[in-house]
Amino acid sequence: MLLQYIARVALTSVVVVGVSEIAKRSTLAGAVLASLPLTSLLAFGWLYSETGDVQKIATLSHGIFWLVLASLPFFLILPALLNAGWGFWASMGLASISSVIAYAGMTYCLSRTGMVG
Numbered sequence: 001m002l003l004q005y006i007a008r009v010a011l012t013s014v015v016v017v018g019v020s021e022i023a024k025r026s027t028l029a030g031a032v033l034a035s036l037p038l039t040s041l042l043a044f045g046w047l048y049s050e051t052g053d054v055q056k057i058a059t060l061s062h063g064i065f066w067l068v069l070a071s072l073p074f075f076l077i078l079p080a081l082l083n084a085g086w087g088f089w090a091s092m093g094l095a096s097i098s099s100v101i102a103y104a105g106m107t108y109c110l111s112r113t114g115m116v117g
Contacts, residue, residue, distance in 0.1 A: 008046055015042070040064050066115065070106040074099040 015038050023030025044057050074095045081091035 070102040
């Protein structure tokens with residue numbers, strides 16, 4: 001069990017480091033790789049291997065779909081602030097706060113409508 005956990009952490013770390021390394025050479029290639037649902041694919045694989053429950057995978061996938069929408073403001077606000085001359089950390093902070101607000105709003109709406117558990 002511990003070995004499996006270590007393998008999961010290592011594989012997930014390799015994906016994140018791989019994106020940043022590729023982005024150093026080509027921001028487009030890094031963006032393509034980062035935009036792929038790699039984290040979701042890994043989570044689906046780990047969840048299925050541990051539970052074998054395809055309904056949990058379907059429910060997780062449905063929730064991810066709706067919550068991806070809440071992440072989109074981050075990717076609009078961050079470059080807008082950076083291009084406007086804001087510092088990196090201030091831009092990251094404000095874009096992150098916008099994401100927290102968007103996620104809170106989306107999770108509230110989803111819980112009220114019963115669309116996700």
